[in-house]
Amino acid sequence: MITIAIDGPAASGKGTLSRRIAEEYGFHHLDTGLTYRATAKALLDAGLSLDDEAVAETMAREVELGGLDRSVLSAHAIGEAASKIAVMPAVRRALVEAQRGFSRKEPGTVLDGRDIGTVVCPDAAVKLYVTASPEVRAKRRYDEIIAGGGTADYGAIFEDVKKRDERDMGRADSPLKPAEDAHLLDTSEMGIEAAFQAAKTLIDAALKEKI
Ligand SMILES: Nc1ncnc2c1ncn2[C@@H]1O[C@H](COP(=O)(O)OP(=O)(O)OP(=O)(O)O)[C@@H](O)[C@H]1O
Numbered sequence: 001m002i003t004i005a006i007d008g009p010a011a012s013g014k015g016t017l018s019r020r021i022a023e024e025y026g027f028h029h030l031d032t033g034l035t036y037r038a039t040a041k042a043l044l045d046a047g048l049s050l051d052d053e054a055v056a057e058t059m060a061r062e063v064e065l066g067g068l069d070r071s072v073l074s075a076h077a078i079g080e081a082a083s084k085i086a087v088m089p090a091v092r093r094a095l096v097e098a099q100r101g102f103s104r105k106e107p108g109t110v111l112d113g114r115d116i117g118t119v120v121c122p123d124a125a126v127k128l129y130v131t132a133s134p135e136v137r138a139k140r141r142y143d144e145i146i147a148g149g150g151t152a153d154y155g156a157i158f159e160d161v162k163k164r165d166e167r168d169m170g171r172a173d174s175p176l177k178p179a180e181d182a183h184l185l186d187t188s189e190m191g192i193e194a195a196f197q198a199a200k201t202l203i204d205a206a207l208k209e210k211i
C-alpha cells in the first residue's frame with residue numbers, strides 16, 4: 001500500500017494535482033477538505049451553532065466518505081464555516097480517524113488537505129507541499145468563478161485567501177505547514193500540466209528510492 005500526501009494552502013491547486021496523480025497511478029483519492037466542509041454543512045443545514053465542539057464532533061462522526069459531493073460542498077460560505085470548525089480538536093480527531101482508514105486502501109491512495117503529511121499520514125511514501133503566492137491563488141479562484149458563470153470581486157477573494165491562510169496556519173491543533181520531509185512545489189509560475197509533470201518527477205524519484 002502506497003500513500004501520497006499532498007498539502008497546501010487554499011486554491012494552491014493541490015486538489016487538481018491530486019486528482020491527476022491518482023488517475024496516473026491508479027490510486028484512490030480523498031480531498032480531506034470535503035470532510036470538514038460536509039461537517040460544516042450538516043451544522044449549517046440543521047441551524048446549529050458553529051461554536052459547540054461536542055455537537056460538531058457528532059456531525060463529524062456521521063460524515064460518509066463515499067457521499068462527499070464537491071459541487072454541493074464548494075460554496076464559499078461552507079468553506080468559511082469549515083475553516084472555523086477545523087480549529088476544534090474533537091472534530092479533527094473524528095475526521096482524521098476516518099481519513100486514516102481511507103489511506104489504507106489498496107493499491108494506494110492520494111490524500112490532499114492541510115495536515116496530511118504532518119498528522120494524518122506521517123509515514124506517507126511521498127509528501128508534497130503545493131503552494132503559490134496569495135495573488136496567484138486569488139486569481140485562480142477568481143477565474144474559476146468567472147468561468148463557471150458567476151460574478152466575483154478579486155479584492156474580496158484576495159482578502160479571503162489571506163484570512164483563510166492565517167486561520168489554517170495559525171491554529172494550535174494541526175496547523176498548515178510543510179512536513180519536514182515534504183517536497184516543496186511552488187506553482188506560482190506553472191500551469192496545471194507543468195505542475196503535474198514536476199510532481200510526477202518528484203513522486204517517481206521518491207518511489208524509486210523506497211523500492
Ligand atoms: N498550476 C495551475 N495553474 C493554473 N491554474 C491552476 C493550477 N492548479 C490549479 N489551478 C486552478 O486553480 C483553481 C484552484 O485549484 P484547486 O481547486 O485544485 O485548489 P485547492 O488547493 O484544492 O483549493 P481548496 O483547498 O481551496 O479546495 C482551479 O480552478 C484550478 O483549475
Ligand SMILES: Nc1ccn([C@@H]2O[C@H](COP(=O)(O)O)[C@@H](O)[C@H]2O)c(=O)n1
Pocket residue numbers: 010032033034036037079082083084086112113114115116164168
Ligand atoms: N486536512 C484538512 C483539510 C481541510 N481543512 C480545513 O477545511 C477548510 C476547507 O478546506 P478546502 O481544502 O476544501 O478549502 C480549510 O480552510 C481548512 O480550515 C483542514 O483543517 N484540514
